[in-house]
Amino acid sequence: MSPQKEPTGPRMSSVIIIGVLTFILGKMLGLASLVTQPVIIVNKEPNPANVVPGTVYYQKGTSSGRTVWRAKEEAWKEGTVSVLSLSEAELNQWGRDRFKKTPSAPSEEEGFMDRLQLHVSAVNFRIMEDEVQMASEVRIGDFFGDRTFIYQVQGHFESTADGVKFVHEKGTLGSAPLGHFPVYGDVLFSLVSGSLEETPQMEWLAESLATLESIEIEGGQVILRRRAQG
Numbered sequence: 584m585s586p587q588k589e590p591t592g593p594r595m596s597s598v599i600i601i602g603v604l605t606f607i608l609g610k611m612l613g614l615a616s617l618v619t620q621p622v623i624i625v626n627k628e629p630n631p632a633n634v635v636p637g638t639v640y641y642q643k644g645t646s647s648g649r650t651v652w653r654a655k656e657e658a659w660k661e662g663t664v665s666v667l668s669l670s671e672a673e674l675n676q677w678g679r680d681r682f683k684k685t686p687s688a689p690s691e692e693e694g695f696m697d698r699l700q701l702h703v704s705a706v707n708f709r710i711m712e713d714e715v716q717m718a719s720e721v722r723i724g725d726f727f728g729d730r731t732f733i734y735q736v737q738g739h740f741e742s743t744a745d746g747v748k749f750v751h752e753k754g755t756l757g758s759a760p761l762g763h764f765p766v767y768g769d770v771l772f773s774l775v776s777g778s779l780e781e782t783p784q785m786e787w788l789a790e791s792l793a794t795l796e797s798i799e800i801e802g803g804q805v806i807l808r809r810r811a812q813g
Contacts, residue, residue, distance in 0.1 A: 618732055618756050618757035618758070618759045619727070619732075619757060619758075620639075620757060620758035620759075621757075621758065622639045622640070622641050622732075622733045622755075622757060622758060623638055623639070623640045623641070624640075624641050624642075624643075625640050625641070625642050626642070627642065628642060637758075638758070639755050639757070639758040639760075641718065641733050641735055642709060642716075643707050643709065643718070644671045644672075644674070644675050644707055644708045644709030644710065644716070645671055645672050645675065646672055646675035646676055646679065646707075647672055648670065648672035648673070649672070649673070650676055651673065652669065652673040652674075652676050652677045655667055655669065655673070656677065659791070659807070660787060660791070662809075664809075665808065665809040665811075666806065666807065666808050666809070667806070667807045668804045668805070668806050668807075669804065669805045669806075669807070670803065670804055671708060671709060671710045671803065674708040674710075674805060675707055675708050678705055678706040678707065678708060679705040679706075679707075680705075681785055682703075682705050682706040682719075682785070702721065702722035702723075702731075703719050703720075703721055704719050704720040704721070704731070705719070706718070706719050707719070708805075710800060710803055710804075710805065711737065712800070713739065713800050714737050714738060714739050714752075714800070715737070715738065715739070715740075715749075715800065715805065716735060716736070716737045717735070717736055717737075717749075718733060718734065718735035718736075719733075719734050719735075720732070720733060720734070721733075721734045721756070732756055732757040733755075733756075733757065734754070734755070734756050735754055735755055736751045736753070736754030736755075736761075737751070737752055737753055737754065738750045738751040738752045738753075739752070739800075740797070740798035740799075740800075742795075742796065742797050745793060746792045746793035746794060746795050747792055747795040747796075747797060747798045748792075794809055794810055795807060795808065795809060795810060796808045796809060796810040796811070
């Protein structure tokens with residue numbers, strides 16, 4: 584009588600893979616659900632006593648005021664100034680005109696990330712004491728039809744050996760707090776910033792940022808300081 588084989592269950596590796604995929608899918612579904620929740624647009628910082636837990640608020644930065652940003656941009660590009668101060672209104676006038684992109688149609692050779700076709704509106708800046716908020720309306724391919732979502736991120740500027748970089752500390756897409764989804768938050772920030780860098784009129788920006796010594800926020804102004812040549 585031959586020995587009977589004991590029934591074998593699923594391999595441990597299969598169980599782990601299925602568990603990981605289920606976890607990722609759950610995270611993605613949770614993120615998609617939060618993204619579609621409404622964002623409350625306000626004109627001023629809401630009173631903490633009136634803040635509804637779990638609600639995301641969006642306050643735009645001002646864009647009215649003097650329109651001298653073109654002259655400041657030209658002076659900076661030509662290298663005639665080494666320190667440049669920009670108000671919140673000037674940043675928004677500049678961003679509204681410069682940070683635009685007309686996406687091209689995807690080709691058959693493009694990968695999935697290219698087919699996302701992220702449509703990004705003009706960037707809105709808000710100066711917040713020692714931080715900056717940057718926001719944009721984003722349409723993610725055709726996944727949600729023509730619906731757009733407010734993407735806002737807050738952070739500070741940090742000087743590095745390669746110039747000044749913006750360090751995003753927290754952000755939201757719709758009502759989804761991206762701090763709870765760090766991988767998705769990093770990917771989205773890269774996609775949005777990459778879209779802005781592709782704007783033809785802003786091709787000089789990356790090189791210019793590499794020559795900066797610092798970007799500081801003082802008195803409601805963003806101050807750019809160019810690294811001394813020598």
